[in-house]
Amino acid sequence: MRRHLSWISSVVVIAGLLVGACSNSGDKKTPDTPVSREANASPGVTADEIHFAAIGTKTNNPLGTCLYDCFIQGINAYFDYRNSEGGLDGRKLKLTTTIDDALAKNKEGSLQIINDNDTFATLSVPMLATGWPDLANAGIPVYSVPWYPDDMNGHDSIYASNGVECIACTRHFMAYAPKVLGDKKIATLGYGVSQSSKDCANAATDTIKLYSKETGQQVVYTNNGIAFGIPNGIGPEVSAMKNAGVEFIVSCFDINGQKTLAQELKRQGMADVPILQSNSYDLTFMKNAGDLFEGDVLGVAFRPFESNGEGNGLALFKKWMEKSGSKLTELAEYGWIAAETAYQGIKAAGPGFTQASVVKATNALTSFTAGGLVPAIDWSRQHEMPTQDDPATHGPKQECMSLLTYKGGKFEFIGGATAEKPWLCWPGTDRKWSEPVPTDFQ
Structure with missing residues (x-):
């Protein structure tokens, strides 16, 4: 759930200088002296x-x-x-x-x-x-x-x-993903034992509420107290979601938890309800699960393997x-x-x-992207956690996420993201609703 870099600054020290000797017969160069490294006691x-x-x-x-x-x-x-x-x-x-x-x-x-x-x-x-x-x-x-x-x-x-990210803060992509699919009745789920998972589920709930006027979405079921590992199954919770008419689920589970959830959705005839997952970018795992994850949506914070590698x-x-x-x-x-x-x-x-x-x-690198593998980060100010009311002081210049769906054994970009511009980005200056801009970083 949650960027960096400036390129090429030389650290080579030349131990000798080229010197020339002048004479009546013309200029003469001494051989180049070998490059040596500065002594370092670190x-x-x-x-x-x-x-x-x-x-x-x-x-x-x-x-x-x-x-x-x-x-x-x-x-x-x-x-x-x-x-x-x-x-x-x-x-x-x-x-x-x-x-x-x-x-x-x-x-x-x-x-x-x-x-x-x-x-x-x-x-x-x-x-x-x-x-x-x-x-x-x-x-x-x-x-x-x-x-x-x-x-x-x-x-x-x-x-x-x-940079340091506010998991408890609202995130545009949590509302944008169901909007892309046309879903409006949303469920949010998280583990009770993990504070980050609880914060994620609460942030999803707050996100849907914050942008409800623009998206028409509403949270019809929320539960941030699921036992880690779901040892007793998740049947009653899925039944409650079914009764509430849930069309889309924002999940803050680990990859194994998402599988347990998907299995129960299928068992109760809700296999067509997409799950938004933020930590399941594993094509082999998806394929091995058969059709359990068909149509699910993934939020990926780094450059997906399906994107264009040219120039990055x-x-x-x-x-x-x-x-x-x-x-x-x-x-x-x-x-x-x-x-x-x-x-x-x-x-x-x-x-x-x-x-x-x-x-x-x-910490002087203000637009680090790891060669285009992550959205730009400003390490001069992103060591502090931003807040809901102030996303700009310590947050990224743009809030970005790559969105993919799993279909037919492969990942595909959705929502306007493409192989050339794999990230969907919103201004990092405020938390107002807006449509994202497909973006690339080099």
């Missing part, structure tokens, strides 16, 4: 390499999805790409420390990274980001995925594929993922984006970079 930086740590949840991942491994695949693919060009100022980028936090030990793993003091920055994909305050206090740059706005909030050294980083991502023999996944693209953020921040910091100077340089 943790994890050697004459030949920049070392990184990765920490995340592999063991005990309650979602059962490819989280940690896929994130690392994207990181390594990006490092392979940059290293094929000579690395950064001649230094290779290398993942030298990998830690499985086993869900409950993110703090312990983060403290290990701090105490070892042999890596420059940390790439993190935890289920519980309990170690982030320690990493931030130690001044270690952290690069992650866009699911932890509360943990990112106020920390100017923690980065994701978007998508083609490079696909190329280097293929070279590594890895599958294209949402988490791998997030890993690539995280690594790109780290690279560009170090490059912008210049020779003799330190952890502090990289944070400062990254």
